[in-house]
Structures are given as C-alpha cells and as structure tokens.
Amino acid sequence: MLQEVKSFLELDLKLELSLEKSKITDPRKSPALFLGTEISISNHVYSFKGSKGQRLRSPSQIRMLAPLHRVFLKMISVGFMDGHRMGSPRFLWKNLNKDNIILLYNSVLRGYLNYYSFANNYNHLAASLSHRLKTSCAKLLAAKYTLGNTTKVLNKYGTDLKGADRIGFFRPPLQLKP
Numbered sequence: 001m002l003q004e005v006k007s008f009l010e011l012d013l014k015l016e017l018s019l020e021k022s023k024i025t026d027p028r029k030s031p032a033l034f035l036g037t038e039i040s041i042s043n044h045v046y047s048f049k050g051s052k053g054q055r056l057r058s059p060s061q062i063r064m065l066a067p068l069h070r071v072f073l074k075m076i077s078v079g080f081m082d083g084h085r086m087g088s089p090r091f092l093w094k095n096l097n098k099d100n101i102i103l104l105y106n107s108v109l110r111g112y113l114n115y116y117s118f119a120n121n122y123n124h125l126a127a128s129l130s131h132r133l134k135t136s137c138a139k140l141l142a143a144k145y146t147l148g149n150t151t152k153v154l155n156k157y158g159t160d161l162k163g164a165d166r167i168g169f170f171r172p173p174l175q176l177k178p
Helices: 002-011 068-078 098-115 122-144 150-157
Strands: 032-034 037-041 046-049 055-058 062-065
Touching: 068 122, 098 122, 122 150
Parallel strands: none
Antiparallel strands: 032 037, 037 062, 046 055
C-alpha cells in the first residue's frame, strides 16, 4: 500500500515521499504522530440511547491528543521551563516593560492552545501550560522588580498579574472544543 501511495504521489502529483518519516501503523496499538498530534483509536466502548429508547454502543472513536511530553520538551528548550518541568524565567525578555512581557507570554500560550484546540486533552494542556507559563512570567517579574519570589509578585499584581496596568495574564477557557 505504501508503494502505491508513493507512486501516486510521484507520478500524479509530482511529490516525493520520505520513506524515513512515512509509515503505516495500527492506531489501536500505538498512536501515530501527524502534524504534531498523536492520533489513535480509543478502546473505550461508548453507550447511549437511540431514538426509540434502545441502548446503542459505539465501540471505537478516533482520539487526537496534544503530545504533552513534546510540548514540554519544547518549553524546556526555549527556556520557559526547567528540567523538572517547572516554570523558569525567560530572562531574554527582562528589559521589556511589564505589559509587553505579559503580552509575549500570552501569545505563546494562545499559540499552543489555538493549535491544539481540537485535541481531546485540551483541558489538561490548557491548565498545565497556563500554570507553568504564569509561574515563568511571575518569576521573571520577581527578578525584574527585585521582589524576591512569586508570592510577592502575586500579592502585588494579583493572580492575573495585571495590577494597575492594562494587560493581564490570559486565563484560558477550560473546556473541550470538539
């Protein structure tokens, strides 16, 4: 089947298939990674009532998950998290004003949440990424204004880090968006 797809792409579409990256997998056994999303088939059997009150079963559903381990590794590599997956300050932005710092953190958070807005584990991604980025931002503000720790930053600026300024830290909606 892979050879047929390869010949179709080469002959009809004039595209080259990378055999190192391309593979055929059984999504019931292990998830396939496609465009940064883990795609698999759930083993859970869903049951629901039909139009005449009968009980119906739907055995398999496609699950698309944001690969949290890959997202966290990316956050570690660019400096938003340390090796223990805790938020760490991104000192590259220390010389900016507070509103610009929060805008940049919000853009990183919104970028990931918009990209994975369809994922089945959106709630977990939103909650954990928001917490870690807010911690990173609070640590950066603590270093910038020599406040000492994040508790003092939260006491001074509030839980949304807004304070008297216009810009506050983005609070994502924690809901699944199918």
